[in-house]
Amino acid sequence: LNLVDLRLTGTIPPALGKLSQLRRLALHINALSGTLPPELSGLSQLEYINIYDNKISGTIPSELGALSQLKELGLDHNALSGSVPKELNKLNKLQLSACELGGT
Template sequence: GDALYAFKIALDDPINKLNSWDNELDNPSTWFHITWNDTTNGVERVDIGNSELAGPLVPQLGNLDKLKYLEVYDNKIDGSIPKELGNLGNLVSLDLYGNSLTGSIPQELGNLKNLMFLRLNDNKLSGPVPDALTKLPNLRVV
């Protein structure tokens, strides 16, 4: 829960979408907009699309090593995409479209060998798509 709590406190949450994200709990299994997997003992999904959230993606998100789905689309997320997201080796879907992200796409995202869906459109990103991303074996939607 520490990584998600770090994300929560970095965000402006005008409609209290993340109100249940309480760092006093042992794990985030009871938090709203989170899917917890008892077998892997980890967060499998973060679903906070279209939630009016503003602020940066935090590097600590790269610590969610069981994460398969990071859905943070249609918000007001700004700053750059942390290279630490390249540590999420189980990630299948990374949806960050419809935000205000800037900078380049980190080459570390090329480490996400299980990634099937990468949606970064409708941001303010610049620079080329890293070669490593074009070589991901399972990537279907970009």
């Protein structure tokens, strides 16, 4: 699903998590706000998530670690806070620059 640079606003709908056969989710370079819905963990075939350059806030849901096929997660340039869930340690690529994350 490629919805890049379309000036989208609003939140990411939790119902997106029902697209269980989706392999790529590209929502970057928009003006999406709100939090990352934990329902995205329902995207069991997902390999790539790119939601960078938005206005996403809150924490990264640990439920995303349940995505066994996920290889890349791009969330940089958002207003995310908190710590990085340890469940994401298996990713090939994790982009979180320019966020307000902490932890060790």
